Amino acid sequence: MSDPDEAADATSETVDSTDPTDPDGGTGTTAPDGGTDTTGTETSAADAATGGQSGSRDRSADVREPATVRSEADPTDTEPADEAEDGSGDAASDLTVRSVTARQTNRWVGVAGLSFLTGGLGVATSTRPLLLAAVVGVTYLAYANVSSAPAPSLSVFREVSDSMPEPGEEVTVTVTVRNTGDRSIPDLRLVEQVPDALSVVEGPARTATALRPGAAVAFSYSVTARRGEFDLDGLTVIVRNASGSEEREYDVATQPTTLTCVPPVDATEEVPLHALTSPYTGRVATDTTGAGVEFASVREYQHGDPLSRLDWNRYARDGSLATMEFREERMATVVLVLDLRPAAYVQSGEDGRNAVERSIDATHRLFNSLLDTGDRVGIAALSEADIWLPPGAGPTHRAEARHLLATHPALSPTPPAERVYVRPALRMLVGRLPDDAQVVFCSPMVDTAAAYVARRLHVRGHPVTVVSPDPTRRDTVGRTLASIERSNRLSDLRASGLRVIDWTDDESLYEALERARRRWSA
Amino acid sequence: MTGYELVRRPSRGSVVIAGAAGSFAVAASVPGGPTPTLLALVGVVALLAGVWTARHRIVDGGALVTFGGVVAAALSSAGAMSVVFGAVATVVAWDSGTNAVTLSDQVGRGADTGRVETLHALFSAAVGVVGGGLAFVLFRVGPTRQPVTTLFVLLLAAAVLVVALNR
Numbered sequence: 001m002s003d004p005d006e007a008a009d010a011t012s013e014t015v016d017s018t019d020p021t022d023p024d025g026g027t028g029t030t031a032p033d034g035g036t037d038t039t040g041t042e043t044s045a046a047d048a049a050t051g052g053q054s055g056s057r058d059r060s061a062d063v064r065e066p067a068t069v070r071s072e073a074d075p076t077d078t079e080p081a082d083e084a085e086d087g088s089g090d091a092a093s094d095l096t097v098r099s100v101t102a103r104q105t106n107r108w109v110g111v112a113g114l115s116f117l118t119g120g121l122g123v124a125t126s127t128r129p130l131l132l133a134a135v136v137g138v139t140y141l142a143y144a145n146v147s148s149a150p151a152p153s154l155s156v157f158r159e160v161s162d163s164m165p166e167p168g169e170e171v172t173v174t175v176t177v178r179n180t181g182d183r184s185i186p187d188l189r190l191v192e193q194v195p196d197a198l199s200v201v202e203g204p205a206r207t208a209t210a211l212r213p214g215a216a217v218a219f220s221y222s223v224t225a226r227r228g229e230f231d232l233d234g235l236t237v238i239v240r241n242a243s244g245s246e247e248r249e250y251d252v253a254t255q256p257t258t259l260t261c262v263p264p265v266d267a268t269e270e271v272p273l274h275a276l277t278s279p280y281t282g283r284v285a286t287d288t289t290g291a292g293v294e295f296a297s298v299r300e301y302q303h304g305d306p307l308s309r310l311d312w313n314r315y316a317r318d319g320s321l322a323t324m325e326f327r328e329e330r331m332a333t334v335v336l337v338l339d340l341r342p343a344a345y346v347q348s349g350e351d352g353r354n355a356v357e358r359s360i361d362a363t364h365r366l367f368n369s370l371l372d373t374g375d376r377v378g379i380a381a382l383s384e385a386d387i388w389l390p391p392g393a394g395p396t397h398r399a400e401a402r403h404l405l406a407t408h409p410a411l412s413p414t415p416p417a418e419r420v421y422v423r424p425a426l427r428m429l430v431g432r433l434p435d436d437a438q439v440v441f442c443s444p445m446v447d448t449a450a451a452y453v454a455r456r457l458h459v460r461g462h463p464v465t466v467v468s469p470d471p472t473r474r475d476t477v478g479r480t481l482a483s484i485e486r487s488n489r490l491s492d493l494r495a496s497g498l499r500v501i502d503w504t505d506d507e508s509l510y511e512a513l514e515r516a517r518r519r520w521s522a
Numbered sequence: 523m524t525g526y527e528l529v530r531r532p533s534r535g536s537v538v539i540a541g542a543a544g545s546f547a548v549a550a551s552v553p554g555g556p557t558p559t560l561l562a563l564v565g566v567v568a569l570l571a572g573v574w575t576a577r578h579r580i581v582d583g584g585a586l587v588t589f590g591g592v593v594a595a596a597l598s599s600a601g602a603m604s605v606v607f608g609a610v611a612t613v614v615a616w617d618s619g620t621n622a623v624t625l626s627d628q629v630g631r632g633a634d635t636g637r638v639e640t641l642h643a644l645f646s647a648a649v650g651v652v653g654g655g656l657a658f659v660l661f662r663v664g665p666t667r668q669p670v671t672t673l674f675v676l677l678l679a680a681a682v683l684v685v686a687l688n689r
Contacts (some may be wrong), residue, residue: 107617112681114586121680122674128602133592136653137613138541139650141685190629190631206628209634209635243645299594
């Protein structure tokens with residue numbers, strides 16, 4: 001009884017109607033399901049659930065517990081022929097119908113008109129064959145009118161080849177849809193709702209088929225993984241009757257299959273920082289003197305100075321005691337601020353990463369390298385969503401930041417819907433910054449608001465280093481103008497005492513940092 | 523990162539299905555003489571071009587011209603058999619053509635749609651066969667003594683009944 005299912009999944013193809021002896025999913029056992037598929041919006045969701053039960057009932061006829069949709073276990077059992085080796089990202093269907101639109105396609109209206117015209121012509125010219133052709137036309141009219149689009153009852157099963165891919169890796173998603181109802185669906189069209197940020201690289205994420213009761217169709221497509229957390233949970237189901245005169249479109253939400261893509265830990269070389277520091281020992285050389293490595297000055301010995309810092313040469317020369325002072329090296333507190341305003345989602349050219357993507361990448365690297373050099377690092381953003389990771393240190397902090405940068409929904413590569421009000425966001429940010437924090441502001445600096453933010457933070461006593469991914473190009477007059485405007489903006493910021501790292505599209509962050517460091521040390 | 527591009531045009535298979543049906547329509551208009559045949563041929567070519575470029579208007583227009591060829595064949599005293607056959611073939615060609623265009627708009631060229639399209643065309647052809655059979659039954663055993671107008675009115679009544687039943 002159960003082998004037609006296995007056969008279907010082994011080939012991951014449609015179970016087609018070439019097997020007339022197939023008992024097909026228990027047409028005899030699905031009696032309670034028959035009445036539910038009338039017309040309907042919400043009923044079809046319930047329909048999907050009850051359909052699932054009836055599918056299970058033909059396997060173990062005496063188990064009548066209506067608790068869960070058991071038939072979704074079938075694809076997992078019988079999937080080995082598929083290329084997906086670990087069923088880690090599987091999701092059984094628990095369908096909810098978000099919206100239904102039923103419409104008449106009015107395809108056959110023309111045929112109706114034409115058949116009457118033909119009939120009329122046949123009468124006028126007394127041509128019997130034309131009258132007969134009109135009879136054919138009326139038959140088609142009847143064909144179009146007698147049936148309606150069936151209310152489907154389906155189960156959806158989605159499987160990904162790797163639910164935790166590295167960025168850039170190709171992930172194959174296989175969607176299996178089974179007709180769990182007791183009516184055939186003559187024309188079923190399925191369109192997978194792939195999240196915007198993921199680009200499909202292979203195969204259309206769509207298919208069309210006809211399904212007998214109990215039969216299943218599978219289609220697969222590949223996406224390139226990008227940093228972030230993505231829920232694959234949407235499917236558009238379009239059902240037509242055989243004549244195509246009526247169409248129903250369902251927007252179906254299934255149980256989400258989550259794709260989590262966290263970039264690997266990756267640190268750049270040392271990040272040059274301003275001399276605003278915390279009182280703790282670290283690596284930023286300050287103008288404060290005391291214990292350290294770099295010689296600063298010599299002063300008169302005071303009682304209690306450590307012996308190791310006595311200037312013994314001087315004592316040997318004239319017998320007077322003096323103490324050497326060194327530049328103290330201290331720990332800095334750095335808050336990395338991301339510019340997530342919709343205006344910042346700009347990119348140079350058609351493909352490539354937008355400035356926010358690059359900013360997030362830079363934040364990721366800077367965070368890790370600052371943490372490696374012993375500074376306390378936090379993350380904040382100018383955005384509608386609340387993103388705030390207070391400065392800290394240690395492996396837990398690093399993991400938290402990694403997770404935040406990878407999966408926070410506001411850090412997705414697509415621009416947010418609402419605008420960001422800069423002043424309230426800035427006020428909130430300033431309120432949160434520790435007094436001794438300095439700021440690394442990652443922004444493409446394509447408008448004055450970004451420059452305003454950087455300047456405000458700077459005058460509030462949080463020295464600002466701007467890391468600015470350059471999204472501009474100089475191939476048209478307008479673009480050249482925008483590019484010049486941006487570089488003027490950066491020059492103004494430099495003139496106000498901010499440090500600016502202009503990071504062009506074709507160089508690595510490390511190169512940009514090195515270039516900037518040479519400029520500052522000169 | 524170029525990605526997969528969805529081509530919203532029917533595949534070659536769709537054109538083959540519509541073309542097969544269309545060729546029957548051309549064949550059916552041959553008994554009417556060269557003009558109806560040529561008309562049907564031009565219509566079918568237009569229809570196929572419409573399917574390939576995914577344009578509904580051109581498919582409709584092509585089907586209309588093809589049907590014009592069949593009607594012309596009927597008027598130049600072609601047999602009832604070939605006229606009915608030509609009408610069915612025209613409708614099947616048009617139906618599978620427009621279905622392919624809609625389908626390609628919704629799922630694109632890359633998807634495997636052969637099965638559902640063939641099924642659609644078969645359904646359509648089956649209905650045509652039933653309709654044609656009905657027509658012939660009427661032709662042979664029907665009330666041939668009645669004036670032709672009566673037949674037409676009966677036809678109209680049947681059509682109205684079908685539509686009304688479904689409302």
